[in-house]
Amino acid sequence: MIKLSELHLGVLTALGGIVLLFASAHFVALPGQAYGAGTMPRLIGWCAILLGGFMTATSLRHLPRMLKPHLADWVRKPRLALSALASLAVIVFYILFADTLGFIPTSFLALTALMLLLRTRPLTAVLAGAVTTLAVYYGFSRMLMVPLPRTEFLSFLG
């Protein structure tokens, strides 16, 4: 993950403010009033521009140091970077496949795979994955009546 300096954050904030001003330009006001849907976004936009401008101006004094973005320590360690990506990939996997595969297989696969990637021993990963999946399934689906995604071929479990 890139660590941004005060200068980068300032420029980004000001740009965000400008985008917000443009994006809220077409919002209409309340009938007969000068205020409406655009008031708040425009105020936020102007505040962002002022703040970004202030941050940029004050950080110009330290220019050479502020120009180069730094990398976080973990980015240089492939294993840790992979762990972060895998954690996010597990959520994406769940979003994409839970409705097709059902909660139990998706959750079990996601949990076990992530534990293995984080270097858990295979047997522990499989056991912890299975126990957690079933506990969450019964807790949420049966006790709290949350309609977790399910498929017919594992319907005997629920």
Add this chain to the structure above:
Amino acid sequence: MLIFEQAAALVFQPYVLGVILASAVFGMLVGAIPGLTATMATALLVPMTFFMEPVPAIAAIVTATAMAIFAGDIPAALLRMPGTPANAAYVDDAYKMTHSGRGDEALGAALVFSAIGGLFGSIVLMTLAPALAEVALRFSSEEYFWLVLLGLSCAVFVTPSSPTRGLISLLFGLFIATIGMENPSGEPRFSFGNLELMAGIQFIPAMIGLFAVSEILRSVTATIPRQKIPRSDGHGIFRTQWLNLKKYPVQTARGSITGTALGILPGAGADIAAWISYAISKRFSKQKEKFGKGHVEGLVEAGASNNSAVSGAWIPALVFGIPGDSITAIVIGVLYIKGINPGPTIFINDPQSIYAIFMVFILANLIMLPLGWLAIKGARPILSIPTSVLMPIILIFCIVGAFAINNSMAGVVMMLIFGIIGFFMEENDIPIAPAILGMVLGPMLEQNFITSMIKGDGNFLHFFERPIAGGLGVFTIAIWLVPLAMLLLRRRKKMAVAT
């Protein structure tokens, strides 16, 4: 008296007591695991509270947070890893006490003084909140506008990194609050035709993402490995505390008062309360040199402070509907979902629920003593669970929790997006709390601003016409201008010295 009896009937029933006990254990578990915060415990609890009546739902959150803040002292003392940010202030003292064979004294002090602080804060909450509510009943949109602005300003000024970063976070939160159709003219904003976005950003999945998912990412990318746990058998935890109480009565009272006061201040929660109390304790101590080297004095004061802040934060939340910290920000969301609108009218419309919440506070802080003792005794196995097993388990809870809010995958998508945003923010020292306050208070700020502007026919001076509104306005503007004036004065002095 009848209200009191009705409140007692709401609390003292097997189901609610069972919920309190279960959430106490849950809070202890989350608090004791380094990296997991009390806010995260609340965020994870919210999907469960959806299926409860208002009183057990709030009881679950109150109990879990109080327990989590105390339980954070366990890894702080045993591993030098504060369980929650609120325990970080005195981690060196607690850890060094453990390593010099006084681990039980350190943990006992954390437990007993947390309970004392929590009880003090609860009593203040019970006495101050109804009185403040009577005043708040006379408030109109102008007073609420300034109050919200005051809360948002405090959240920015107490940012540990820098106020500018706090302000970035706040503006981001305010922007998020503008998404959807919930605005004065009911026009869709920033929804890109998406039906889910038209309803606005779902608060709870966003919260789970910002706090829990970002915490998971931080945990799996941590470069410092965990340390070995020293032995602590849990004997004699209470033995030395009576002596500590007799030796440090001023520190105990001061920590409790400071914590409650800072808790009331919107934006400043238990974390800041602990740091400030520790600093005050050191400043006025006769043994300053011992601080940070295994001295119990700072632990007593800051330990009382962080738990009293938890109770204090509920005062603005219940009386004005303005969250005192990120936990009460989540609670306000839960209250709205449960059909209870936080604000002064809650004391008129639903007094039995309010008194039931007060009773839960007392109960939670009392059961902290026996449960805390058990937690200290059983801490080793919990702390031994490796991150590689724990984090995936928490992640699946987050996914299901975000899904359960609306039984829709959109919640999970939102959680993912906000998880990445939260991680990015924390990596860049941008605090999350102001963003949360912005998300919660944004609609209130917008509504009160536009209502007042329409009432005042576009004249901004209308905000100063009512006496309380005028006072609050002057106070808020002074909060903005005084630091700027100080900065200019300091610069002028420096320039004068240079020339």
